Amino acid sequence: MQREAGREILIEGIEKTFGATRVLKGVSIALREGEFLSLVGPSGCGKTTLLRIIAGLETADAGRITIGGRDVTRLRAADRDIAMVFQNYALYPHLTVEQNLAVPLVMRRLSALERLPLLRHLVPGQAGRRGAIATRVREAAEMLRLGHLMQRRPAQLSGGQRQRVALGRALVREPSAFLMDEPLSNLDAELRAGTRREIVELHRRAGVTTIYVTHDQVEAMTMSDRVAVMMEGELLQLGTPRQVYDDPCDLSVAGFLGSPRINTLPALATPSGVAVGPLLLPMLAEAPAGTTLTLGLRPEALSLTRDGLAATVEHLEFLGAEVLLHARLAAPDAPLVAKLPVAIAGGLRRGDAIRLGAEWPEALLFGADGKRLRTVPADRRVHA
Amino acid sequence: MTPGANRTLIQDLPRLALLGLGAVIVLAPYVWMFFASLKPGSEVFSNSLSLLPERFYALENYGKALREVPMLRFLFNGVVVCALILFFQTLFAVPAAYALAKLRWRGREVLFGLVMLGLLIPYHVPALPLYVGFARLGLLDSFTALVAPFSISVFGIFLFRQAFRSLPDELIHAARIDGMGEMSIVWRVVMPNAWPAATAFATFSIVAHWNDLFWPLIVVQSHGMATPALGVLFFRAEEAGNDVGALMAAAVMVTAPMVILFLLAQRRFIQGIATAGLKG
Numbered sequence: 316m317q318r319e320a321g322r323e324i325l326i327e328g329i330e331k332t333f334g335a336t337r338v339l340k341g342v343s344i345a346l347r348e349g350e351f352l353s354l355v356g357p358s359g360c361g362k363t364t365l366l367r368i369i370a371g372l373e374t375a376d377a378g379r380i381t382i383g384g385r386d387v388t389r390l391r392a393a394d395r396d397i398a399m400v401f402q403n404y405a406l407y408p409h410l411t412v413e414q415n416l417a418v419p420l421v422m423r424r425l426s427a428l429e430r431l432p433l434l435r436h437l438v439p440g441q442a443g444r445r446g447a448i449a450t451r452v453r454e455a456a457e458m459l460r461l462g463h464l465m466q467r468r469p470a471q472l473s474g475g476q477r478q479r480v481a482l483g484r485a486l487v488r489e490p491s492a493f494l495m496d497e498p499l500s501n502l503d504a505e506l507r508a509g510t511r512r513e514i515v516e517l518h519r520r521a522g523v524t525t526i527y528v529t530h531d532q533v534e535a536m537t538m539s540d541r542v543a544v545m546m547e548g549e550l551l552q553l554g555t556p557r558q559v560y561d562d563p564c565d566l567s568v569a570g571f572l573g574s575p576r577i578n579t580l581p582a583l584a585t586p587s588g589v590a591v592g593p594l595l596l597p598m599l600a601e602a603p604a605g606t607t608l609t610l611g612l613r614p615e616a617l618s619l620t621r622d623g624l625a626a627t628v629e630h631l632e633f634l635g636a637e638v639l640l641h642a643r644l645a646a647p648d649a650p651l652v653a654k655l656p657v658a659i660a661g662g663l664r665r666g667d668a669i670r671l672g673a674e675w676p677e678a679l680l681f682g683a684d685g686k687r688l689r690t691v692p693a694d695r696r697v698h699a
Numbered sequence: 700m701t702p703g704a705n706r707t708l709i710q711d712l713p714r715l716a717l718l719g720l721g722a723v724i725v726l727a728p729y730v731w732m733f734f735a736s737l738k739p740g741s742e743v744f745s746n747s748l749s750l751l752p753e754r755f756y757a758l759e760n761y762g763k764a765l766r767e768v769p770m771l772r773f774l775f776n777g778v779v780v781c782a783l784i785l786f787f788q789t790l791f792a793v794p795a796a797y798a799l800a801k802l803r804w805r806g807r808e809v810l811f812g813l814v815m816l817g818l819l820i821p822y823h824v825p826a827l828p829l830y831v832g833f834a835r836l837g838l839l840d841s842f843t844a845l846v847a848p849f850s851i852s853v854f855g856i857f858l859f860r861q862a863f864r865s866l867p868d869e870l871i872h873a874a875r876i877d878g879m880g881e882m883s884i885v886w887r888v889v890m891p892n893a894w895p896a897a898t899a900f901a902t903f904s905i906v907a908h909w910n911d912l913f914w915p916l917i918v919v920q921s922h923g924m925a926t927p928a929l930g931v932l933f934f935r936a937e938e939a940g941n942d943v944g945a946l947m948a949a950a951v952m953v954t955a956p957m958v959i960l961f962l963l964a965q966r967r968f969i970q971g972i973a974t975a976g977l978k979g
Contacts, residue, residue, distance in 0.1 A: 367872075370872075370876060371875075371876075372872045372875065372876075391875070392872070392875040392876045393875060393876065393877070393878040393879070393880075397876065398876065399872070399873065399876050401869040401872070401873060402869070403867060403869055405867065405869035405870045405872065405873035406873075407870070407873075407874075407888060407892075408870075408892055409891040409892055418874075418877050419876075419877040419878060422877055422878035422879055422883070423878045484873075484877070
């Protein structure tokens with residue numbers, strides 16, 4: 316498909332209140348041309364509301380939406396030149412696949428008179444426009460391998476096929492932005508992985524700026540150029556999948572991304588390092604001595620060491636190449652999950668006493684308010 | 700047939716027998732009417748209780764009904780009046796029901812409450828003021844007088860509203876994004892997916908107004924404007940007198956379109972429900 320690249324989208328200070336609930340508390344995001352951005356967060360974080368405001372299906376209480384330099388805040392959905400894919404596909408049940416795909420074009424390229432069943436033959440040139448629409452529909456259908464299903468109705472299609480029709484209906488018009496609202500959540504796991512790749516491939520070919528709403532962190536991490544993590548109506552972090560995973564700015568971002576969940580341990584800031592149980596880690600946090608901190612440790616960052624934290628094995632989950640080791644620390648008294656190679660942890664049994672450690676300077680530190688604290692290795696700070 | 704199906708048939712037998720008995724009781728007058736329309740008047744009141752006529756008198760009965768009063772004109776009027784009423788009822792009720800079911804606006808609940816209140820008022824109540832109004836306008840004895848009072852159906856609004864509520868919101872959102880205006884959404888998306896409700900409503904509306912005697916009796920004076928039910932009344936009063944055979948022939952002609960329509964609609968009902976798999 317040949318087309319110009321998608322448009323940039325500016326979302327500025329969007330606020331929305333439903334009754335007494337502030338659903339969106341001033342969210343701003345700037346999307347580059349042709350970017351694939353995921354809005355991710357737990358259910359109720361406001362991501363779907365934000366998408367619906369961008370689409371024009373909901374009006375914001377405050378803020379501005381600009382698509383390709385054009386302020387669309389006051390425009391109705393139809394005039395925003397966007398296409399949307401819905402969670403339950405929202406295909407027209409009474410129309411065939413072919414007709415479903417043609418609707419966006421028929422509604423935009425033909426006048427009201429040209430859409431009428433018999434009178435349309437009176438309008439010169441309408442046959443040509445109809446021909447162009449049919450050609451475009453066929454192209455889109457071929458791209459999504461829907462050619463053999465054109466005469467079926469949505470009720471006669473499988474979930475995956477419906478999903479492809481919904482994608483086709485979105486891209487047939489070549490809009491300046493795609494909005495997708497959890498499009499994969501009604502598909503089974505296998506189909507989901509396949510469709511994920513398909514959507515990424517379509518995005519690459521069409522180059523349309525895409526906003527993709529999901530609660531599934533795997534979708535967000537695997538498909539996106541950038542990920543926007545939302546919680547309770549606020550944008551917590553916006554960055555590449557690697558940035559938000561490796562360098563989360565907030566404990567809830569770190570907790571939301573990554574499976575199994577990041578381990579958290581209570582810690583204490585001291586002048587000479589960070590104290591965790593009996594250990595004094597050689598790192599200094601930007602916090603006054605005596606402050607209570609939270610130490611975040613990804614399960615894959617942990618390893619069996621000699622000088623780590625003492626723990627007892629509680630449970631082992633065999634994953635194939637790796638083992639998930641559930642252990643309980645002696646001090647501080649807390650559960651801990653480690654992802655270890657089978658070669659190292661395969662021989663452990665329930666009740667075994669072990670010591671778990673990490674490359675400590677890479678551990679993540681969070682303040683009492685959950686915000687990330689920058690750290691410096693203790694020795695370097697001393698010499699500086 | 701599988702053994703299981705046989706067993707359930709036997710288990711169902713008492714129920715079926717009871718329903719059958721009910722059907723016989725309900726159908727008996729109609730059947731009697733039909734056979735009476737085939738007999739000469741003298742035979743209808745004979746002592747022997749026999750359905751089949753001894754003397755086949757259908758031609759004379761039906762001929763008389765068609766000859767003495769403009770029976771075909773009555774039927775034509777009935778078709779025109781019912782079609783116009785249904786057309787206007789749908790035209791007004793469907794957008795109103797859509798606004799009540801799917802749009803958010805101030806005062807929606809109050810207005811829906813008024814619709815519900817409207818359901819409670821029998822249409823005989825405003826009949827007198829309406830009659831006076833039409834008389835003042837000089838519109839008595841016209842199609843306008845027969846159709847206009849029924850052009851807005853609160854029952855229709857209520858029925859369609861309930862049906863539209865079950866449509867997923869996302870369908871309407873998708874239509875908006877695809878470039879449809881609200882009116883396009885109503886007629887191109889919402890209505891085609893509410894066929895069972897539309898069929899049910901059409902059946903109620905047509906049957907009610909085809910059989911309506913009260914209102915036509917008030918506003919119609921000439922034979923040329925009479926609807927079928929009123930036509931039968933005219934026929935009895937003026938021409939047929941005691942000729943029960945001919946009267947029954949007229950009644951058969953008047954009711955037959957409804958019976959045929961009902962049988963067709965019944966099939967549509969079942970189709971409508973079978974293809975209503977809207978959920979994605």
